[in-house]
Amino acid sequence: MLIDVHAHLDFKQFDADRDEVIERAGREGVVIINSGLGTTGIGNTLDLIQKHKNVYATLGLTPTEFKTDEIESTIRLIRGSRGRIVGLGEVGLDYYWIKDAEKRREEASTFSRFIELSRELKLPLVIHSRDAEEDTLRILKEEGITALLHCFGGSPEQAVEAASEGHLISIPANIANSSQKQKIAKAVALESLVLETDSPYLSPVPKTRNEPVNIKETAKKIAELKGVDVSIVEDATTKNAAEFFRLRLP
Ligand SMILES: [Zn+2]
Incomplete structure (x- = not known):
């Protein structure tokens, strides 16, 4: 079994x-953690977990959302979904799209609210950080929180340091064509790695739609880079993810 x-x-x-996509993943033994974002994404994701046994949910908000109404409604919906979800996220900081200092402060303040919420609901955090690794890791350290760093975009050295602080580093399916992701997967110990597709994005085949079943290619690529059998990568990453989300797997 693999966990996307x-x-x-x-x-x-x-x-x-x-x-069809979800059932195909199920047949291949792939469990999916769907990241539902904002009020619409949350509603649709809660429908998905009701319908499919191999789908679990984390709920969050894209860091580039600044509308107060949407932020408040999202937080309210997440509170109301507590017993049905396995984590919070993605939430975090995006400095790629947001360059303005004042807006970046707003992002940080919303991020703090989700960190608070994760404490209140006792749910683990899935982090989105784009070109903001230093600030993200500093905030998590100050808050004394360990998290899952989705699609980690920093350097291999930053990834190793984050892993040593207890964070999980998530490797996406585009490792097939990304030397940065390959270096990170090589540098970080299996004990700190998990796998993701970020479907529909980050496909192993550029300009095509990604889907959860492609996670098998990611496991293979990491096994090749580390010179171990693919079953070792599958077992370790599945165990890490199941423990982090406290999953009761089928
Ligand atoms: Zn995402």
């Missing part, structure tokens, strides 16, 4: 064949 710790199967790219 981060996917967006509720996105419109799957409107034509969503159930």
